[in-house]
Amino acid sequence: MTALTYRPLAAQDAERLALYSDPDTCPADALVPVPLIQEPAFISWQQDIPRAYLEMAPEELDVRISRARAALGTKLVILGHHYQRDEVIKYADFTGDSFKLSQHAAAQEHAEFVLFCGVHFMAESADILTNPGVRVILPNMAAGCSMADMADPDDVYAAWDEITGILGDEATVIPLTYMNSAASLKSFVGERNGIVCTSSNAQKTFAWAFERGDKILFFPDQHLGRNTGYQMGIPLEDMVLWNWRIPSGGLTPDQIRKAKVILWQGHCSTHQRFSVEQIKKAREEHPGVNVIVHPECRWEVVQAADDYGSTEKIIKAVSEAPAGTTWAVGTEINLVNRLARQNPDKTVFCLDPVVCPCSTMYRIHPAYIAWVLEGLVQGHVVNEIIVDQETRKWSLVALERMLALP
Numbered sequence: 001m002t003a004l005t006y007r008p009l010a011a012q013d014a015e016r017l018a019l020y021s022d023p024d025t026c027p028a029d030a031l032v033p034v035p036l037i038q039e040p041a042f043i044s045w046q047q048d049i050p051r052a053y054l055e056m057a058p059e060e061l062d063v064r065i066s067r068a069r070a071a072l073g074t075k076l077v078i079l080g081h082h083y084q085r086d087e088v089i090k091y092a093d094f095t096g097d098s099f100k101l102s103q104h105a106a107a108q109e110h111a112e113f114v115l116f117c118g119v120h121f122m123a124e125s126a127d128i129l130t131n132p133g134v135r136v137i138l139p140n141m142a143a144g145c146s147m148a149d150m151a152d153p154d155d156v157y158a159a160w161d162e163i164t165g166i167l168g169d170e171a172t173v174i175p176l177t178y179m180n181s182a183a184s185l186k187s188f189v190g191e192r193n194g195i196v197c198t199s200s201n202a203q204k205t206f207a208w209a210f211e212r213g214d215k216i217l218f219f220p221d222q223h224l225g226r227n228t229g230y231q232m233g234i235p236l237e238d239m240v241l242w243n244w245r246i247p248s249g250g251l252t253p254d255q256i257r258k259a260k261v262i263l264w265q266g267h268c269s270t271h272q273r274f275s276v277e278q279i280k281k282a283r284e285e286h287p288g289v290n291v292i293v294h295p296e297c298r299w300e301v302v303q304a305a306d307d308y309g310s311t312e313k314i315i316k317a318v319s320e321a322p323a324g325t326t327w328a329v330g331t332e333i334n335l336v337n338r339l340a341r342q343n344p345d346k347t348v349f350c351l352d353p354v355v356c357p358c359s360t361m362y363r364i365h366p367a368y369i370a371w372v373l374e375g376l377v378q379g380h381v382v383n384e385i386i387v388d389q390e391t392r393k394w395s396l397v398a399l400e401r402m403l404a405l406p
């Protein structure tokens with residue numbers, strides 16, 4: 001069976017994505033289960049799903065998925081990212097953020113198939129970390145990540161050549177990529193003495209890098225890089241921004257020589273929506289509120305919050321808080337809604353009043369799960385993610401450096 005290749009965000013997709021990222025058009029009822037054909041953005045999702053699945057009602061899909069899971073038994077493990085919608089996360093054998101899921105993927109030695117309900121870069125990492133005999137499936141091949149797409153490998157290679165060319169023997173740069181990047185970039189950093197990080201361990205990876213070099217080139221998320229560097233005592237003026245849209249990143253050789261951290265100009269469209277104004281409003285309307293945000297939020301938002309951290313840290317903070325406390329959370333809406341339901345003794349709400357899921361995580365619809373699982377039952381593997389051997393080799397080096405951190 002031929003593995004489909006990942007289709008990066010095309011111009012028409014970007015238009016459809018506006019549905020979910022523009023506060024004026026984001027559908028507030030987007031989280032209600034509907035047949036695939038009724039999803040407003042389906043036009044930009046994987047199209048070669050058989051037509052029979054398009055109109056299936058949520059109840060029918062539930063029956064078919066449950067039946068296929070039972071038939072596959074222990075051959076199948078389903079991993080679900082916290083940002084998945086409820087009607088998907090309920091099938092997950094393991095849930096987690098990208099770091100926790102990478103650990104779960106690495107632990108799968110006996111399964112034949114890992115169904116990854118998340119986005120493309122996560123499924124690639126799962127393929128790299130699992131035994132070669134474990135086949136990783138992504139339900140919808142259009143489930144990418146707009147942040148990962150902001151670091152085009154050719155742009156990164158060109159930036160690297162330019163930066164290292166300017167520095168020569170004066171200083172050593174360590175490349176550091178966020179988990180949210182293509183496997184080819186993980187391979188790139190692995191081959192150049194770099195490392196991968198997640199939002200759970202970014203500080204540890206910065207410390208690891210500064211033990212081995214003088215500067216860090218961090219991609220693709222400028223905000224995680226800036227927030228991490230600042231937390232470690234690096235002044236904002238020592239962190240410069242490489243704008244990949246303009247020559248030399250918009251930086252002078254002198255700026256590059258003086259910088260401790262060179263940040264790629266990428267961002268998460270979901271987390272960049274949170275603002276200082278929203279925090280002020282939450283504090284006015286809920287005196288005593290605890291504000292916690294994800295480090296993919298802007299620096300000023302993180303500074304205005306009471307705390308920040310990875311998705312796992314946010315879940316722990318809210319879950320372990322005393323009854324009666326109030327939490328304004330700056331992260332993806334599916335997770336915040338779930339946290340609110342799981343903590344009925346607390347008040348939990350999203351900082352952003354407009355209900356917008358991560359538009360690419362949202363592309364995992366139960367119809368795709370039913371399609372790929374029923375295919376597996378019949379012996380057909382669709383949507384397999386296969387990372388080539390050379391990319392796998394160096395990506396694994398970079399990922400294992402991360403997983404080995406204390």
Ligand code: SF4
Pocket residue numbers: 083119144145146147148180268269270271332358359360361
């Ligand atoms: S939440 Fe942001 S970083 Fe995560 S998959 Fe969605 S766009 Fe990418």
